[in-house]
Amino acid sequence: MKVLILLSSVIALAASSAKDVTLxxxxxxxxxxxxxDFNDAFYKYWKAKTGDGVRVDQSHGGSGxxxxxIMDGLNADVATLALAADIDVLAERGCLxxxxxxxxxxxxxxxxxxxxxxxxxxxxxKGIKDWNDLTRSGVxxxxxxxxxxxxxxxxxxxxxxxxxxxxNGDEAKARDFAARLFKNVPVLDTGxxxxxxTFAERGLGDVLVAWENEAYLTLKAxxxxxxxxxxxxxxxxxxxxxxxxxxxxKRGTFEIATEYLKYLYxxxxxxxxxxxxxxxxxxxxxxxxxxxxxxxxxxxxDKDFGGWKKAQGTFFADGGVxxxxxxxxx
Amino acid sequence: MSITIKDIxxxxxxxxxxxxxxxxxxxxxxxxxxxxxxxxxxxxLRIIAGLEFAERGQVFFSGRxxxxxxxxxxxxxxxxxxxxxxxxxxxxxxxxxxxxVRSARSRPKEADIRARxxxxxxxxxxxxxxxxxxxxxxxxxxxxxxxxxxxxxxxEVLLLDEPFGALDAKVRRxxxxxxxxxxxxxxxxxxxxxxxxxxxFEVADRVVIISEGLIQxxxxxxxxxxxxANTFVEEFLxxxxxxx
Amino acid sequence: MGGAVSTFPTRVRTPRRATAESPVVKVVLITVLxxxxxxxxxxxxxxxxxxxxxxxxxxxIKTFEDRATAHAVKLTLIVAAISVPLNTIFGLAAAWAMTxxxxxxxxxxxxxxxxxxxxxxxxxxxxYVLVFGAGGWFGPWLRANDIQIIFALPGLVIATIFVTFPFxxxxxxxxxxxxGHKEEEAAMTLGASGWQIFWRVTLPxxxxxxxxxxILCNARAMxxxxxxxxxxxxxxxxxxxxxxxxxxxxxxxxxxxxxxVASVLSVLALVTLVVKAxxxxxxxxxLMEAMQTSEGPNP
Numbered sequence: 001m002k003v004l005i006l007l008s009s010v011i012a013l014a015a016s017s018a019k020d021v022t023l024x025x026x027x028x029x030x031x032x033x034x035x036x037d038f039n040d041a042f043y044k045y046w047k048a049k050t051g052d053g054v055r056v057d058q059s060h061g062g063s064g065x066x067x068x069x070i071m072d073g074l075n076a077d078v079a080t081l082a083l084a085a086d087i088d089v090l091a092e093r094g095c096l097x098x099x100x101x102x103x104x105x106x107x108x109x110x111x112x113x114x115x116x117x118x119x120x121x122x123x124x125x126k127g128i129k130d131w132n133d134l135t136r137s138g139v140x141x142x143x144x145x146x147x148x149x150x151x152x153x154x155x156x157x158x159x160x161x162x163x164x165x166x167x168n169g170d171e172a173k174a175r176d177f178a179a180r181l182f183k184n185v186p187v188l189d190t191g192x193x194x195x196x197x198t199f200a201e202r203g204l205g206d207v208l209v210a211w212e213n214e215a216y217l218t219l220k221a222x223x224x225x226x227x228x229x230x231x232x233x234x235x236x237x238x239x240x241x242x243x244x245x246x247x248x249x250k251r252g253t254f255e256i257a258t259e260y261l262k263y264l265y266x267x268x269x270x271x272x273x274x275x276x277x278x279x280x281x282x283x284x285x286x287x288x289x290x291x292x293x294x295x296x297x298x299x300x301x302d303k304d305f306g307g308w309k310k311a312q313g314t315f316f317a318d319g320g321v322x323x324x325x326x327x328x329x330x
Numbered sequence: 331m332s333i334t335i336k337d338i339x340x341x342x343x344x345x346x347x348x349x350x351x352x353x354x355x356x357x358x359x360x361x362x363x364x365x366x367x368x369x370x371x372x373x374x375l376r377i378i379a380g381l382e383f384a385e386r387g388q389v390f391f392s393g394r395x396x397x398x399x400x401x402x403x404x405x406x407x408x409x410x411x412x413x414x415x416x417x418x419x420x421x422x423x424x425x426x427x428x429x430x431v432r433s434a435r436s437r438p439k440e441a442d443i444r445a446r447x448x449x450x451x452x453x454x455x456x457x458x459x460x461x462x463x464x465x466x467x468x469x470x471x472x473x474x475x476x477x478x479x480x481x482x483x484x485x486e487v488l489l490l491d492e493p494f495g496a497l498d499a500k501v502r503r504x505x506x507x508x509x510x511x512x513x514x515x516x517x518x519x520x521x522x523x524x525x526x527x528x529x530x531f532e533v534a535d536r537v538v539i540i541s542e543g544l545i546q547x548x549x550x551x552x553x554x555x556x557x558x559a560n561t562f563v564e565e566f567l568x569x570x571x572x573x574x
Numbered sequence: 575m576g577g578a579v580s581t582f583p584t585r586v587r588t589p590r591r592a593t594a595e596s597p598v599v600k601v602v603l604i605t606v607l608x609x610x611x612x613x614x615x616x617x618x619x620x621x622x623x624x625x626x627x628x629x630x631x632x633x634x635i636k637t638f639e640d641r642a643t644a645h646a647v648k649l650t651l652i653v654a655a656i657s658v659p660l661n662t663i664f665g666l667a668a669a670w671a672m673t674x675x676x677x678x679x680x681x682x683x684x685x686x687x688x689x690x691x692x693x694x695x696x697x698x699x700x701x702y703v704l705v706f707g708a709g710g711w712f713g714p715w716l717r718a719n720d721i722q723i724i725f726a727l728p729g730l731v732i733a734t735i736f737v738t739f740p741f742x743x744x745x746x747x748x749x750x751x752x753x754g755h756k757e758e759e760a761a762m763t764l765g766a767s768g769w770q771i772f773w774r775v776t777l778p779x780x781x782x783x784x785x786x787x788x789i790l791c792n793a794r795a796m797x798x799x800x801x802x803x804x805x806x807x808x809x810x811x812x813x814x815x816x817x818x819x820x821x822x823x824x825x826x827x828x829x830x831x832x833x834x835v836a837s838v839l840s841v842l843a844l845v846t847l848v849v850k851a852x853x854x855x856x857x858x859x860x861l862m863e864a865m866q867t868s869e870g871p872n873p
Contacts, residue, residue, distance in 0.1 A: 069807055414757050417860075
C-alpha cells in the first residue's frame with residue numbers, strides 16, 4: 001500500500017515536471033558552478049522570449065566517464081565535455097550525433113576556452129615556477145587520471161609540449177620527462193574536481209595541475225591558502241559543446257537544446273563564462289576581463305598534436321604513451 | 331472410524347523406508363506401531379496423517395480413499411514426540427488454534443470455543459495453566475497440552491508419534507496409564523508409534539511390529555508374545571526384554 | 575603478572591581455560607580494540623556531527639530546504655520504500671525454500687544468496703549497465719520501447735535490491751533451520767491452510783529475525799553508494815540519492831551541507847544500531863527457545 005502511494009507520487013512527480021521543458025546537460029567536472037549560473041540566465045532569457053519554462057538538469061563527472069555514461073544510455077540532450085575526443089567517441093562509436101558535429105557551432109563548438117596552470121600552496125614553499133619543477137624529486141604532483149578525466153589529458157599534453165620544446169623535439173626525452181613527472185603523482189583521481197579536493201581539502205601534494213578556472217575557483221573558495229603559478233608554456237584547451245541528436249530528437253528538444261548552446265555565445269553567456277574564469281571566445285569580453293587571463297604561450301591541439309583523434313590514439317588509447325610511461329605504485 | 335493402509339511404499343532417495351505395507355486399525359481400537367529406530371514406523375504414521383506422501387499404495391479412512399488428501403483435509407489428530415506446541419501462544423490459544431483457523435462458516439462462537447478449550451484442559455488436568463506459555467511448562471504438561479490441542483478439532487483418529495519418548499520414566503508411566511484410561515472412556519481410533527515394547531504391550535489392543543519397511547507381525551500383545559512370527563520378532567522381543 | 579604461577583593447582587583461583595592467553599595479552603588486546611573503535615568509529619562520527627553544525631543550526635536546517643538536497647532525501651526514501659519490501663518478500667521466500675525443501679542445487683543457491691556480499695557493489699552496478707544500458711543486452715529493445723532503466727529510478731531500485739538482498743534471507747535461514755517445521759506440521763494437522771500457517775505460526779516465530787534483517791536491509795538500501803553511483807548518472811533533482819548527494823556537496827565546497835546530510839545518514843545508522851541490537855537480542859532468544867524445545871531430529 002505504502003509502496004503504491006509512493007509509486008503514484010513518483011509518477012505524479014514525473015508528470016508534473018513534464019509540463020515544462022527539461023534538458024539534461026551532461027558535463028565535465030569543474031563546470032558545476034558555471035552551468036548552475038548559466039542555466040538560471042537561460043531560464044530567464046527563454047521565459048522572456050517564449051514564455052516557456054526550461055529547466056536544465058546537470059550531471060557532472062570526469063569527462064571520459066560522462067561520455068561513457070552517455071554511451072550507456074544516459075539521456076543527455078547536450079554534452080558539454082572537456083575535450084572533443086570524448087564527443088568524437090559518441091559520434092563514431094555511439095552514432096549519437098553526426099561526425100561533423102564540431103562544425104555546427106562557432107570556434108570548433110567551443111564557446112569558451114581555458115588553459116592549464118599550477119596551483120601551489122601559499123608562499124610557494126617548493127619554489128615551483130615551471131613544468132621542469134614538477135619532475136624534481138620531493139615534489140608531489142596532483143593530477144587526475146587521463147583515462148577518465150579530460151582535464152588530465154590537457155595537463156599531460158601541456159607537459160608534453162613543454163618537454164618537446166625544451167628538447168627541440170626529441171620525443172624520447174619528452175617521454176622520459178613525462179615518466180619522471182608521473183613518478184611524482186601519488187594518486188590519480190577520476191575527475192578534475194576530485195583532484196582539486198585531494199589537493200585543497202585533503203592537503204595532499206605540493207602542486208595541483210589544474211584548469212585555470214578550477215584554480216581560480218579554489219582561490220576564491222579558500223582565500224589566502226593558495227596561489228596560482230603560470231608555466232612558461234601551456235595548452236589552449238577547448239572544451240566543446242554539442243547537442244546529442246539521437247536523444248534530443250527523440251525527446252523533441254533538439255531546437256531548444258541548440259538554442260541553449262547558442263546562448264553560450266551570447267554576450268551574457270560569455271560574461272558568465274568569464275566570471276567563472278573560463279576564457280571567453282568573444283574578443284571584446286575577453287579584453288574586458290583581461291586582468292584575469294594573463295598571456296601565456298599556448299600550443300594548440302590541432303597545430304601541435306594533429307587534432308584530438310590523433311592525440312587520443314597516440315597518447316591515451318590502451319597501450320598508448322601514457323600506459324607505457326605510467327606504472328602505478330612506483 | 332477405521333484406518334486401512336494398502337500396499338504403501340516409500341523411498342527417501344535410495345533408502346527404502348516402507349516396502350508394500352498393508353494393515354488396518356479398526357474403529358475404536360488402540361494400536362501400537364512397534365519397531366526399532368529406522369524401521370519406517372514414524373514414516374508410516376506421517377503418511378497416514380498426510381504429512382508425507384507415499385510413492386505407491388493407498389490410505390483409507392472408513393473405506394474412503396484419502397490418499398491424495400492433504401494433512402489439513404484429513405484432520406487426523408496428531409501428537410508429536412517433541413510436542414510442537416506454538417511457542418508464542420499460551421496454553422489456551424494452543425488448544426483453541428484448530429477451532430480458530432476454521433472457515434467463518436464452521437467456526438464455533440467465541441463462547442463455545444472457550445467452553446470447549448476449558449473442558450479439554452479439565453480433561454488433561456491443566457485447567458489452571460491456561461495463561462501459561464509452553465516454555466513455562468514441564469515436559470509432561472506440554473505433552474498434555476499437545477493432547478488437548480489434537481483433541482480440540484474432534485478428530486476421528488488420533489495419531490501419536492512416540493508421545494512419551496521425550497519424558498522421564500515416571501512421567502512416562504503416568505501418561506501411559508492416563509492414555510489407556512482416556513481411550514477406555516472415548517474409544518477414539520488411535521495409532522501410536524513406539525520403540526518401547528513394554529509401552530506397546532501395556533497400552534495397546536493390538537501391536538504391529540515393523541522392521542526395515544516390512545510388517546513382521548500383527549496381533550494382540552499376548553499373541554505376539556506367545557507366538558512370535560519369525561526370528562526377527564523373537565530376537566527383537568528378547569533384546570527389548572533384556573534391556574528394559 | 576603471575577601467568578605461570580596460576581597453573582599451579584595448590585593455589586585456589588578461578589581456573590583459566592587451557593586456550594586462554596595470559597592476562598597481559600588480554601589487557602593489551604582489549605586496549606587495542608578500544609583505541610581502534612575510538613579512532614575509526616567514534617571519532618569520525620563525532621567529526622560528522624561537529625562539521626554538520628559548524629555553521630550553526632540555521633545553516634543545518636537550510637541545507638534540507640535546498641531543492642536538490644530535499645529531492646535527494648525524498649529519492650532515497652522512495653528507493654528504500656520500494657526495494658526493502660521487495661527484498662523482504664524475496665528473503666522470506668528464499669529462506670522458506672532453503673529450509674523447507676530439499677532439492678538439487680540447494681547448497682549452491684544458499685551460497686549464491688551471499689553473492690552481493692562478496693562482489694564489489696561497483697560490479698553490481700556495472701552488471702546492470704551491461705544488461706540494461708544502451709549498449710547492453712536489452713538496450714536496443716528498451717530504447718525502442720522508450721523504457722529507461724539505467725540512469726533512472728528503476729536502475730537505482732534494481733541496484734539497491736542487488737546489494738541488499740542477502741540481509742533478510744541470511745537473518746532468517748539459520749533461525750528457520752533451528753526452529754524446524756514441526757509447529758507448521760502441527761498447524762497443518764489442525765486444519766490450518768498454508769496462508770494461516772504463515773501468518774499465525776511462522777511469522778510470529780521469526781518476527782524478530784525478520785525485523786533484524788529488514789532493518790539491516792533498510793540501512794544498507796539508504797546508505798548504498800557504489801552500485802547506485804554506477805547506475806545513477808548523477809543528475810541533480812532526478813537520480814541523486816543521499817549518499818551521492820553528499821559527495822556532490824562535498825565536491826562543491828559545501829562542506830557543512832555535505833556533513834549535514836551525512837549526519838542524517840549517521841543518525842539513521844545509530845537508530846539502526848539500537849533497533850538492531852534489540853531485534854538481535856529477541857531473535858537470539860527465539861533461536862534459543864527453538865533449540866531447547868526441539869532438541870535433535872525425530873528418528
